[in-house]
Amino acid sequence: MTRETKGLRLTNTLTRAKEDFFPIDASNVRMYVCGPTVYDFAHIGNARPVIVFDVLYRLLRHLYGADHVTYVRNITDVDDKINARALRDFGDDIAAGKLTLNEAIRRVTEKTADQFHKDVKALGCLPPTFEPRATEFVLARPDGKTDMVSLIQSLIERGHAYEAAGEVLFDTASMPDYGQLSKRPLDEQQAGARVAVDTHKKNPQDFVLWKLSSPEEPGWDSPWGQEAWTAAGWTGKPKGRPGWHIECSAMSAAYLGEVFDIHGGGLDLIFPHHENEIAQSRCAHGTSVMANYWLHNGFLQVEGQKMSKSLGNFFTIHELLETENFGGREWPGEVLRLAMLMTHYREPIDFAVRKLEEAENTLRKWKRAADLAEGSAAVPDEVIAELCDDLSTYSAFQVLTQLAGEALEGDKAAAASLRGALEFLGFDVSAEVDKAAVDEAIAARLAFIRDKNWGEADRIRDELLARGVQLKDGKDPASGERITTWEVKR
Numbered sequence: 001m002t003r004e005t006k007g008l009r010l011t012n013t014l015t016r017a018k019e020d021f022f023p024i025d026a027s028n029v030r031m032y033v034c035g036p037t038v039y040d041f042a043h044i045g046n047a048r049p050v051i052v053f054d055v056l057y058r059l060l061r062h063l064y065g066a067d068h069v070t071y072v073r074n075i076t077d078v079d080d081k082i083n084a085r086a087l088r089d090f091g092d093d094i095a096a097g098k099l100t101l102n103e104a105i106r107r108v109t110e111k112t113a114d115q116f117h118k119d120v121k122a123l124g125c126l127p128p129t130f131e132p133r134a135t136e137f138v139l140a141r142p143d144g145k146t147d148m149v150s151l152i153q154s155l156i157e158r159g160h161a162y163e164a165a166g167e168v169l170f171d172t173a174s175m176p177d178y179g180q181l182s183k184r185p186l187d188e189q190q191a192g193a194r195v196a197v198d199t200h201k202k203n204p205q206d207f208v209l210w211k212l213s214s215p216e217e218p219g220w221d222s223p224w225g226q227e228a229w230t231a232a233g234w235t236g237k238p239k240g241r242p243g244w245h246i247e248c249s250a251m252s253a254a255y256l257g258e259v260f261d262i263h264g265g266g267l268d269l270i271f272p273h274h275e276n277e278i279a280q281s282r283c284a285h286g287t288s289v290m291a292n293y294w295l296h297n298g299f300l301q302v303e304g305q306k307m308s309k310s311l312g313n314f315f316t317i318h319e320l321l322e323t324e325n326f327g328g329r330e331w332p333g334e335v336l337r338l339a340m341l342m343t344h345y346r347e348p349i350d351f352a353v354r355k356l357e358e359a360e361n362t363l364r365k366w367k368r369a370a371d372l373a374e375g376s377a378a379v380p381d382e383v384i385a386e387l388c389d390d391l392s393t394y395s396a397f398q399v400l401t402q403l404a405g406e407a408l409e410g411d412k413a414a415a416a417s418l419r420g421a422l423e424f425l426g427f428d429v430s431a432e433v434d435k436a437a438v439d440e441a442i443a444a445r446l447a448f449i450r451d452k453n454w455g456e457a458d459r460i461r462d463e464l465l466a467r468g469v470q471l472k473d474g475k476d477p478a479s480g481e482r483i484t485t486w487e488v489k490r
């Protein structure tokens, strides 16, 4: 195996160090990122990993080739929060026998997943290569891809899981190095444990792989829990559903194999979610790692405070895009995208109106400069080099600002490079005309005309034409005043 680096360095949570990135197989670089639980519209904190790992995905495609990167982001469509939401929204229909709980759940998850797709598209994110839904990976599949029940079965067979009180639990004591990612070794956890221990658990850290469902709850035919099912007075075969963590172990193995390159998500997922994913995958497959590089983005605050519904500063992506709830106006998706990337992904970010305004001004300047290009050039090496340094988006943006300055001074090559860089980073420079900027230019031209400064007025007209905007002068029939309309000619 060749160990050739393309210059990419990433901070690995497993080692707490910035490391050279070596893919297991350069012809198929593999990345998994934990996706949304589809019970409610995604909030702006959820947008951060989606945007950050989209930039990493674009960078990997640039370095290794677009056909040589596999990016998997799951959709969690089985979760008790989803059940609760379905009961809240469709409780009356369910009680009246118009809908079953499972049908209500499907309505909740489909609506929420659709909105999520609209949101992330507006944020300029590429769709991942695969976007599996958890419910499709619970039972053994006809295509033989890894499923949750088989994974739990092998954990039991290998002595890493046990059945108790209708649940299947992961036996943390069976894994001597449990806790490496979060640096919470088991002995420390035990020493500090003050939480009441569930009596059926061997150890307080043991976590649920599978639990029994009641006949009313969503459930799948369960190989476990017959005794508890019967004891509860229910007839026939038991039904059960997976715990929180097992789905990611199953779906990552299904698409990326037992060991893959990069696993990403928000900082809040390190413990317990990612720690437990690692425990499940490593113990089920008998491997020494699950993924070689673990990347985590930092927390997000809103206007200096932790985002929470009770503080009234909880915002969904949809609200920022389509309502005036944040700062009294709607925000374009790419302004959100740029604002999110102005802070290094590992640092905490304070999401504020001021930050969005700053991003909007920057983006407007970049686009004005990129519009001067006659075509786009390849993304400049300096931009790639900054991104290769642990996704230093802030430094990459400084290169863009420099290119914009050069472009506005008439450097066509700089304009073309800037355009290429913006396209690469997921900003739309295609045929987009900045309407506000055109209106501004028209107002300036009208002022020059009033001053009989024909030279300046013509210069503005020609500049707009070079950007594909054709002006039409006319007179308002009522007032007789000069009016200027425009259309895009490309």
Ligand SMILES: [Zn+2]
Pocket: 033, 034, 035, 248, 273, 277
């Ligand atoms: Zn996950």
